[in-house]
Each structure stands twice: as C-alpha cells, then as structure tokens.
Amino acid sequence: MCGRPTEPATRPFCSKRCADIDLSRWLGGVYRIEGPETADVPGGSDPDEGL
Numbered sequence: 001m002c003g004r005p006t007e008p009a010t011r012p013f014c015s016k017r018c019a020d021i022d023l024s025r026w027l028g029g030v031y032r033i034e035g036p037e038t039a040d041v042p043g044g045s046d047p048d049e050g051l
Contacts, residue, residue, distance in 0.1 A: 001018035013019040025031055 001021050002014060004014040004018075006012055006014055010016055010019055013022065
C-alpha cells in the first residue's frame with residue numbers, strides 16, 4: 001500500500017495498518033473482479049431455487 005518493504009509477520013504488507021487499509025478497500029467495493037451478469041447464468045438468479 002505504502003511502498004515500504006514487507007514484514008514477515010504481515011506479509012504481503014509492511015504493517016497491520018496497510019493490511020487493514022487493503023481489507024477496507026475490498027469490503028468497500030473499491031476492488032472488483034468483473035464477471036458475467038447474473039441474468040446470463042442459466043437457471044435464474046437464486047442458487048437455492050429448485051432444492
């Protein structure tokens with residue numbers, strides 16, 4: 001996150017602070033993995049439907 005060398009205890013981050021910043025970005029939706037829209041998936045949008 002900040003460019004400092006990594007520490008073994010917090011690898012791949014330099015500190016717990018940088019790890020927490022990264023986690024916050026993931027949880028806040030800053031980082032996304034694009035994929036197909038759920039409408040394109042056969043069987044509808046409810047994965048439990050039909051069980």
